[in-house]
Amino acid sequence: MTLKIGVIGTGMIGRDHTRRIQQVLAGAEVVALSDYNPDAARAVQADLAPAAKVYERGEDLIAAPDVDAVLICSTGATHEAYVLAAIAAGKPCFCEKPLATTAEGAKRIVDAEVAHGARLVQVGFMRRYDAGYWMLKDVVDSQIGAPLMVHAAHRNPAVPEQYVTPMAIHDTLIHEIDVFRWLLDDDYVSAQVVFPRKSRHAHGGVADPQIVLLETKKGIRIDVEIFVNCRYGYDIQCQVVGEEGLANLPEPMAITLRKDARLQNAILTDWKDRFVDSYDVELADFVQAAARGTASGPSSWDGYVAAISSDACVEAQEKTGQIIPITLPDRPALYD
Numbered sequence: 001m002t003l004k005i006g007v008i009g010t011g012m013i014g015r016d017h018t019r020r021i022q023q024v025l026a027g028a029e030v031v032a033l034s035d036y037n038p039d040a041a042r043a044v045q046a047d048l049a050p051a052a053k054v055y056e057r058g059e060d061l062i063a064a065p066d067v068d069a070v071l072i073c074s075t076g077a078t079h080e081a082y083v084l085a086a087i088a089a090g091k092p093c094f095c096e097k098p099l100a101t102t103a104e105g106a107k108r109i110v111d112a113e114v115a116h117g118a119r120l121v122q123v124g125f126m127r128r129y130d131a132g133y134w135m136l137k138d139v140v141d142s143q144i145g146a147p148l149m150v151h152a153a154h155r156n157p158a159v160p161e162q163y164v165t166p167m168a169i170h171d172t173l174i175h176e177i178d179v180f181r182w183l184l185d186d187d188y189v190s191a192q193v194v195f196p197r198k199s200r201h202a203h204g205g206v207a208d209p210q211i212v213l214l215e216t217k218k219g220i221r222i223d224v225e226i227f228v229n230c231r232y233g234y235d236i237q238c239q240v241v242g243e244e245g246l247a248n249l250p251e252p253m254a255i256t257l258r259k260d261a262r263l264q265n266a267i268l269t270d271w272k273d274r275f276v277d278s279y280d281v282e283l284a285d286f287v288q289a290a291a292r293g294t295a296s297g298p299s300s301w302d303g304y305v306a307a308i309s310s311d312a313c314v315e316a317q318e319k320t321g322q323i324i325p326i327t328l329p330d331r332p333a334l335y336d
């Protein structure tokens with residue numbers, strides 16, 4: 001059976017996921033496209049999915065009888081309404097991060113899915129599908145004793161004018177917020193944010209860099225540098241220090257070049273290249289589960305916890321230096 005997919009939001013990542021379904025993965029095809037800007041949907045149709053129907057409204061795409069499952073790749077503020085519509089229609093949906101822009105919105109999704117009685121939602125936390133993080137988790141679980149500290153960095157070469165200080169949390173840090181819960185099998189109890197000297201390359205609307213300090217239930221201390229105008233490349237670093245050893249996230253594969261009396265390794269500059277394989281694997285997982293009418297991988301609960309934790313980090317930005325507690329509700333059995 002070929003899973004018939006509708007894609008809502010055909011900007012950068014919606015286009016890339018459409019390419020993945022059409023050209024890389026087996027078992028699915030894109031039969032419907034929708035974007036707030038219909039020209040964007042038609043451009044993706046022309047380039048990648050000529051047989052797909054273009055819908056003016058995402059709600060109509062979700063309701064279409066020939067759409068089995070939905071990818072939600074529109075801007076973050078629109079995710080909640082589309083995910084709720086997919087759950088109401090009983091259709092599996094893959095939702096790019098964030099699941100919702102508020103914790104209350106994410107909770108509404110959890111409540112709707114629990115009322116439905118089975119998982120339908122996968123959140124686009126692709127790092128859980130990255131081979132490097134898998135290797136790191138294996139070593140953390142088996143080789144270095146109890147983890148004590150994590151030192152991490154999330155660096156982008158540059159960000160556009162519309163990128164403002166809280167986005168360092170809910171657009172950028174949110175990947176670390178999710179992946180460390182998975183890596184350490186833990187949850188957060190508090191957050192604190194401090195700001196080093198501001199880079200002269202950061203535009204007026206963003207405090208950059210920032211350091212986020214998280215503490216987990218098990219007492220692990222995590223420091224994450226977020227530096228979104230680092231200039232030199234797209235660079236994700238993660239080091240876990242345990243009682244009996246220390247493990248680093250592997251660097252992406254790169255040619256070692258000896259030339260002109262220099263030893264060089266290229267550094268990637270684009271997140272699309274850094275996690276290209278992880279996006280393939282996460283969507284393959286979605287297609288497999290959706291073909292069975294369900295979802296696996298990062299859940300609505302994970303999206304909800306990420307939203308609660310992000311809200312605390314944004315408050316910690318606003319109250320610089322203060323330690324903000326993070327309290328989670330009980331997890332519904334659906335997500336055990």
Ligand SMILES: NC(=O)c1ccc[n+]([C@@H]2O[C@H](COP(=O)([O-])OP(=O)(O)OC[C@H]3O[C@@H](n4cnc5c(N)ncnc54)[C@H](O)[C@@H]3O)[C@@H](O)[C@H]2O)c1
Pocket residue numbers: 008009010011012013014034035036037040058073074075076078096097098124125126171271
């Ligand atoms: N997992 C990742 O690593 C990753 C990477 C990039 C983006 N994202 C997430 O994917 C989402 C999209 O990001 P992007 O970089 O593709 O942005 P983008 O701006 O390139 O594309 C967003 C698209 O959504 C459309 N849109 C806006 N409102 C809409 C609505 N109500 N209905 C339908 N379409 C609507 C816009 O017209 C635009 O074409 C964001 O939530 C972002 O955080 C995730």
Ligand SMILES: O[C@H]1[C@H](O)[C@@H](O)[C@H](O)[C@@H](O)[C@H]1O
Pocket residue numbers: 156171172175228271
């Ligand atoms: O939306 C992007 C994407 O999620 C990238 O993975 C992250 O590095 C960027 O900071 C963010 O703006």
